[in-house]
Structures are given as structure tokens and as C-alpha cells.
Amino acid sequence: MILRWLIFSSLALSMAQAPAGRGASVGGQVELTNSQDSAARKHNYSGVVLWLQPVERDASVPVVPRHVEMRQQNKHFTPHVVAIQVGGTADFPNLDPIYHNAFSKFSGQQFDIGLYPPETSKPVPFHRPGIVQVFCSIHATMSGIIDVVPTPWYDVTKADGKFNIAGVPPGEYQLHIYHERALPANLQFLERRITVPEGGLKLPLISITETGFVPADHLDKHGMPYPKPAADGTYMGGH
Structure with a gap:
């Protein structure tokens, strides 16, 4: 090194x-x-x-609640890595013409926003510091990272x-x-x-x-291996 x-x-x-x-x-x-x-x-x-x-x-650490955006586009989370202070919110707009289902099994900050259609968005607030690994329960190749930090700096x-x-x-x-x-x-x-x-x-x-x-x-939100994808890369249960 x-x-x-x-x-x-x-x-x-x-x-x-x-x-x-x-x-x-x-x-x-x-x-x-x-x-x-x-x-x-x-x-x-x-x-x-x-x-x-x-x-x-x-030391006084100000809380500056912010919104960050992790777009779902071309079957990718973009940006792949975002950071946010504890108390902030991440928005997950779906810019693809298909359904997505963002979720995380991060200990203490689990979330599952369910299936939602194109041209919609769902927010998720974060209340604890730590690394949040984000996946899509329909597309195994989609992954993202949200680093929730205890400081605005x-x-x-x-x-x-x-x-x-x-x-x-x-x-x-x-x-x-x-x-x-x-x-x-x-x-x-x-x-x-x-x-x-x-x-x-x-x-x-x-x-x-x-x-x-x-x-x-990684496994899907049910803790099961992803099934073999269809020709368009969508998994069973997706749209």
C-alpha cells in the first residue's frame, strides 16, 4: 500500500x-x-x-437535514454512492419504463419501498449512522450505497x-x-x-x-437467491 x-x-x-x-x-x-x-x-x-x-x-454538531437522490435508470442506481447526514432523506425516483423495488437489509435501517411504477418516486428517511447497501428485488445487478454519517461535514x-x-x-x-x-x-x-x-x-x-x-x-428481499432472469433482464415477479 x-x-x-x-x-x-x-x-x-x-x-x-x-x-x-x-x-x-x-x-x-x-x-x-x-x-x-x-x-x-x-x-x-x-x-x-x-x-x-x-x-x-x-462539540456542537449541527443537524442539516438534506434530500439526496438515488435514481433508478437503465437498471442502475445512480449515483452508485451517496452520503447523507443522520436525519436526512433519500429519494428513489424510477426513471425506467419498468417497475423497481428498492430495499435494504442494513441492520437497524431496513427498508422495503415495494414495487412502484415508472415516473414515480418514494422517499426513505435515515435515522441511524452506518453503511446502507441498497438493492432491487427484481434486478440482481442493481446495487447502491448510502453512507449515513453523524455530521454535516x-x-x-x-x-x-x-x-x-x-x-x-x-x-x-x-x-x-x-x-x-x-x-x-x-x-x-x-x-x-x-x-x-x-x-x-x-x-x-x-x-x-x-x-x-x-x-x-446478494440475496433478494426475502433472503432467497435471485431466479434466472428473462431475456430483458427482469426477474420473476417483476414487471
């Missing part, structure tokens, strides 16, 4: 201007290594979630791996990272305590290895 964090020092940090009274900006870039994913091999580093948690336990990397966490009050924070194809131990190793000054902060390159990741099949 290339661990540029090992050379993390005050000399590696550069200040970024932040609007007065609106908090500082913490930015940087992520790269993915040792990946078997075709997009990552082409240097698409999107979908990594980074968030800041105040070190002080009694977060961002999801774009294709170039860049991120920018805005509006951060100056202070001490723990940097947390999530990537679905990285082992938890590798991500935990990359966590760091950082000091955010009034002028903002630019972090050195964060290199995340996917070594050891093994993809696994």
Missing part, C-alpha cells in the same frame, strides 16, 4: 481560502490502487466518502478523486473514510486526526488499496 499519510506533516499541508463566516474548506484527492474494477483501472476514483467528526465529545469523491468538505468550523477533527471495495482495516489505518485552521486545509494524496476485496453475491 502506498501510504502518503506516513509523510503527513505541517509542511505537507497548504492553506485554502474560505469565505468569512461560512467555515473553512478541507479538500484533497483520493486514488484507488490494486483494483479489479474496470472503471477504477481507468482512473475513475468516484464514490469514496470522507467525513469529519469533532474530536471533542461535547462530508463529501463524496468525483471521478478524478477530488473532494471538498465545506463549511467546517476551525478545530480538531477525526477524518473518516469509506470505500466499498476496501477492507475495513485498511480504511481504519487511513483515519487521521487533523487540525482545521480558519483558512482551510488541503490534505496530501490519500491512497486506498483494494487488496483483499472479494465481491459477493
Whole structure:
């Protein structure tokens, strides 16, 4: 693993201007290594979630309820990865000409919004932090990730791996990272305590290895294997 964090020092940090009274900006870039994913091999580093948690336990953390959208389009969840603060809501618009059934078996945040037709949408509120794996009970190839974080200071990397966490009050924070194809131990190793000054902060390159990741099949909402799909990719029980 290339661990540029090992050379993390005050000399590696550069200040970024932040609007007065609106908090500082913490930015940087992520790269993915040792990946078997075709997009990552082409240097698409999107979908990594980074968030800041105040070190002080009694620090005031504002709740900023937001709506995020995970579209169902071309039999994909788009974006594949979204992040939201606890108390926020995810909308699942169906932009396909067929029915979908988004669900999750995430412990403590299970949901099943049932079959619903094209050109409709259903909201799901999230009340606990954690990783929510989202699937469609009709189409086995559809999957998405919702990272529910306990803070309003977060961002999801774009294709170039860049991120920018805005509006951060100056202070001490723990940097947390999530990537679905990285082992938890590798991500935990990359966590760091950082000091955010009034002028903002630019972090050195964060290199995340996917070594050891093994993809696994998932079951439908009834805990059963998906049946063989029809020619159009739709499974029994779908429309």
C-alpha cells in the first residue's frame, strides 16, 4: 500500500481560502490502487466518502437535514454512492419504463419501498449512522450505497478523486473514510486526526488499496437467491 499519510506533516499541508463566516474548506484527492474494477483501472476514483467528526465529545454538531437522490435508470442506481447526514432523506425516483423495488437489509435501517411504477418516486428517511447497501428485488445487478454519517461535514469523491468538505468550523477533527471495495482495516489505518485552521486545509494524496476485496453475491428481499432472469433482464415477479 502506498501510504502518503506516513509523510503527513505541517509542511505537507497548504492553506485554502474560505469565505468569512461560512467555515473553512478541507479538500484533497483520493486514488484507488490494486483494483479489479474496470472503471477504477481507468482512473475513475468516484464514490469514496470522507467525513469529519469533532474530536471533542461535547462539540456542537449541527443537524442539516438534506434530500439526496438515488435514481433508478437503465437498471442502475445512480449515483452508485451517496452520503447523507443522520436525519436526512433519500429519494428513489424510477426513471425506467419498468417497475423497481428498492430495499435494504442494513441492520437497524431496513427498508422495503415495494414495487412502484415508472415516473414515480418514494422517499426513505435515515435515522441511524452506518453503511446502507441498497438493492432491487427484481434486478440482481442493481446495487447502491448510502453512507449515513453523524455530521454535516462530508463529501463524496468525483471521478478524478477530488473532494471538498465545506463549511467546517476551525478545530480538531477525526477524518473518516469509506470505500466499498476496501477492507475495513485498511480504511481504519487511513483515519487521521487533523487540525482545521480558519483558512482551510488541503490534505496530501490519500491512497486506498483494494487488496483483499472479494465481491459477493446478494440475496433478494426475502433472503432467497435471485431466479434466472428473462431475456430483458427482469426477474420473476417483476414487471
